[in-house]
Amino acid sequence: MKKKLKVLVLSDGTRPTAADQDLTKELKSSEWKTEANVMDALKTLGHTAEHLALYDNVDVLRQKMEAFAPDVLFNLVEQFNNNPAFDQNIVSFFEMQGLPFTGCGSTGLTLCKHKGTAKKILHYHRIGTPNFVVVPRGQRAARPKHLKFPILIKPVKEEASYGISQASFVESDDEYRDRIAFIHDKYESAAMAEEYIDGRELYVSIMGNVRLTVFPFRELVFKQVPANEPKIATYKAKWDEEYRKRWGLENIYANGLDGALVSRIEDTCKRIYRLLTIDGYGRIDLRLTPDNQLYFIEANPNPHLAEDEDFAMSANKAGLKYPELIDRIVRQGMKTLRG
Ligand SMILES: Nc1ncnc2c1ncn2[C@@H]1O[C@H](COP(=O)(O)OP(=O)(O)O)[C@@H](O)[C@H]1O
Ligand SMILES: [Mg+2]
Numbered sequence: 001m002k003k004k005l006k007v008l009v010l011s012d013g014t015r016p017t018a019a020d021q022d023l024t025k026e027l028k029s030s031e032w033k034t035e036a037n038v039m040d041a042l043k044t045l046g047h048t049a050e051h052l053a054l055y056d057n058v059d060v061l062r063q064k065m066e067a068f069a070p071d072v073l074f075n076l077v078e079q080f081n082n083n084p085a086f087d088q089n090i091v092s093f094f095e096m097q098g099l100p101f102t103g104c105g106s107t108g109l110t111l112c113k114h115k116g117t118a119k120k121i122l123h124y125h126r127i128g129t130p131n132f133v134v135v136p137r138g139q140r141a142a143r144p145k146h147l148k149f150p151i152l153i154k155p156v157k158e159e160a161s162y163g164i165s166q167a168s169f170v171e172s173d174d175e176y177r178d179r180i181a182f183i184h185d186k187y188e189s190a191a192m193a194e195e196y197i198d199g200r201e202l203y204v205s206i207m208g209n210v211r212l213t214v215f216p217f218r219e220l221v222f223k224q225v226p227a228n229e230p231k232i233a234t235y236k237a238k239w240d241e242e243y244r245k246r247w248g249l250e251n252i253y254a255n256g257l258d259g260a261l262v263s264r265i266e267d268t269c270k271r272i273y274r275l276l277t278i279d280g281y282g283r284i285d286l287r288l289t290p291d292n293q294l295y296f297i298e299a300n301p302n303p304h305l306a307e308d309e310d311f312a313m314s315a316n317k318a319g320l321k322y323p324e325l326i327d328r329i330v331r332q333g334m335k336t337l338r339g
Contacts, residue, residue, distance in 0.1 A: 002327075002331075004045075004046050004047055004048070005047045005048070005070075005071040005072060005330065005334075006047070006048045006050075006068065006069065006070040006071050006072075007042050007047050007048070007049045007050075007070055007071065007072055007073075007074050007330060008049075008050055008051070008052060008064065008065075008068060008070035008072075008073050008074065009035060009038055009039055009042070009049055009050070009051040009052070009074040009076060010051075010052055010053075010054060010061075010073055010074065010075055010076060010077050011023075011032070011035045011051065011052075011053050011054075011076045011077060012053060012054065012055075012076075012077055012078055012079050013053030013054055013055035014055065014082060015055060016055050016056070016057065017052070017053040017054065017055045017057075017060055018060060019052065019060045019061075019063035019064040019067060020064075020067070021052075021053065023035075023051055023053060026053070027039065027051075033306045034076060034304060034305050034306040034309075035051065035076055037305070037306050037307045037322070038074060038076065038305060038326055039051060041322055041323040041325075041326040041327075042074070042326060042330075044323045045323050045326065045327050047330070049074075050064075050068050050070070052064045054077055054080065054090065055080075055081065055082075056080065056081040058090075058093060065099075071100070071334065072100045072101065072102065072330055072333050072334045073094060073099055073100065073101040073102065073333075074101075074102050074329075074330065074333070075090075075091065075094070075101045075102050075103050075302070075333075076302075076305070077090050077091075078159075078302075084158075084159060085113075085157065087109055087113070087302075088106045088109035088110045088113065089106075091103075091104070091105060091106045091109055092106040095338050100333055100334045100336070101333055102280060102329050102330060102332070102333030103279075103280035103281060103301065103302040103329070103333065104278050104279050104280045104281075104282065104301035104302050105277070105279055105280075105336070105338055107277045108276055108277045108278040108279060108282075108301045109301055109302070111276045111277060112276050112278065112282075112298075112299045112300065112301050113157050114156060114157055115154075115156055115157070115192055115298060116132065116134040116156055116192055118276055118296075118298075118299060119132060119296065121275055121276065122272060122275060122276075122296050125271070125275055127268060127271065127272060127275075127296055128293060128294050128295045128296060129295060129296045130194040130195045130196075130197050130295055130297075131146065131147055131148070131194065131195045132147070132192055132193060132194035132195070133147060133192075133193050133194075134156050134190055134191070134192050135180050135184075135190060135191045135192075135193060136190045137184045137188070137189070137190060138184075141176070141177050141180040141181065141191075142173075142177075143173055143176050143193070147193060147194075147195060148195055149170070149171050149172070150169055150170065150171050150195075150196040150230065151169075151170050151171075151176060151193050151194065151195060151196060152164075152168055152169055152170075152193070152194055152195075152196045152232070153168050153170060153176070153179040153180060153183060153191055153192070153193045154168055154183070154191070154192050154194075155183050155187045155189040155190070155191065155192070156189060156190045156191065156192040157189060157190075158187065158189065159300075160235070160238065160239075161233055161234055161235040161237070161238050161239075162187070162235060163183055163186070163187045163189070163235075164232065164233070164234050164235055165234045165235060165236070166230065166232065166234060167179060167182075168232065168234070169196060169230040169232060176193065179191075180193065196230065197287040197289065197295045197297075198230075198231075198287075198289065198290075199287040199288045199289040199290065199293075199295070200219060200254070200287065200288045201219060201220040201231070201233060201285070201286075201287060201297075202217050202218070202219050202254055202265070202285070202286045202287070202288055203217065203218040203219070203220070203251075203283055203284075203285055203286075203310045203314075204217050204265060204266070204269040204283065204284045204285075204286065205217075205218070205281070205282075205283045205303070205310065205311045205314035205315065206269060206270065206273050206278075206281070206282055206283070206284065207280070207281040207282075207315075207328065207329070207332070208281075208332070209279045209280070209332065209335075209336055212270050212273060212274075213318070214266040214269060214270065215311075215314035215315050215317065215318045215320075216253055216254075216314055216317040216318060217253070217254040217257070217262075217265065217314070218251055218252070218253060218254060218310040218313060218314055219251070219252055219253070219254035220233055220237075220249065220250070220251055221248075221249070221250050221251075221252055222247060222248065222249055223247075223248025223249070223250065224246070224247050224248030225247050225248070225249075237249050251310055251313075253313075253314075253317060261292060264294070265286070265288075265294060268286075268294055269284045269286070272284050272296060272299060273299070276299050276301075278299065278301045279301075279336055280301065280302065280329065280332060280333065280336070281301075281302070281303070281305075281311065281329060282299060282300060282301045282302070282303060283299075283300045283303035283310065283311055284296070284298075284299050284300075285297040285298045285299070285300065305326075305329075307322045312325060
């Protein structure tokens with residue numbers, strides 16, 4: 001039997017936290033679903049699990065490490081001081097301290113967060129990426145001639161479809177200028193403008209460091225969206241149940257892909273995972289055109305890990321029950337060589 005471990009589950013605090021804070025109430029809320037699922041799984045596995053939320057003070061981590069002395073950190077931190085730009089800084093801090101932790105290291109997080117940087121690396125290695133430009137704040141927003149409509153405009157570093165709505169899809173120079181200005185002002189962020197790729201939306205979950213496992217693909221389908229309308233995983237499309245029902249949006253297991261195509265997608269996604277130096281576990285988002293061309297949209301290291309989210313659903317389809325998946329993530333985190 002494998003050794004039982006002491007695991008410290010780290011999550012986001014939205015206000016100042018303490019090392020000995022009781023988070024039982026938070027763990028019952030829908031925002032903490034992932035944390036609750038992971039804590040339950042760790043207990044089912046017989047590990048000793050405790051939790052700590054980080055807000056703007058890393059000293060609570062030092063205090064908790066002294067009091068609990070965990071074998072490994074289960075990292076569910078996505079922000080610091082309410083700012084999601086700092087997830088890689090937290091991980092850099094673990095790395096500097098030599099603390100074993102689950103999921104992706106700081107380099108992978110940094111490369112994937114900047115969608116322009118990730119796409120430049122992949123394009124260099126001849127992986128299909130949409131044509132794009134990044135427009136920094138304060139820069140003139142005229143569309144370069146080589147960028148063809150329709151175009152999708154988004155913040156260059158956000159997650160979870162923040163800043164993405166139907167208005168992100170633009171078909172004229174006026175709309176283009178307006179939407180870039182909107183991203184600059186409202187999101188205080190550089191904007192990324194990329195050619196819109198019409199096709200199926202696939203989510204490919206992978207785990208591992210050296211040897212990689214690719215799980216069965218998930219797909220977002222847009223059942224009631226008319227054929228000539230853009231199909232985009234907007235903020236509402238991800239988080240608003242009413243909206244999802246109205247437009248027939250469903251996350252399902254991708255079907256009807258032949259074996260050769262599945263292998264090509266798996267191989268491409270493994271290359272992407274390695275080129276972007278993801279470790280631990282990740283989800284690669286792609287578009288597959290009607291003539292089977294594959295385009296990289298985004299890589300998500302440390303994707304959402306709740307039991308009913310795409311990553312765990314994919315693992316489950318491969319026969320990996322949720323607690324086993326969590327156990328694998330923990331054991332892999334302990335073995336990962338960082339730096
Ligand atoms: N170039 C593109 N072509 C078609 N759809 C896109 C493109 N870029 C983004 N999208 C749509 O917008 C969604 C969110 O974009 P993404 O870059 O993954 O941002 P986020 O990090 O917020 O999830 C994608 O899942 C996809 O549906
Ligand atoms: Mg995405």
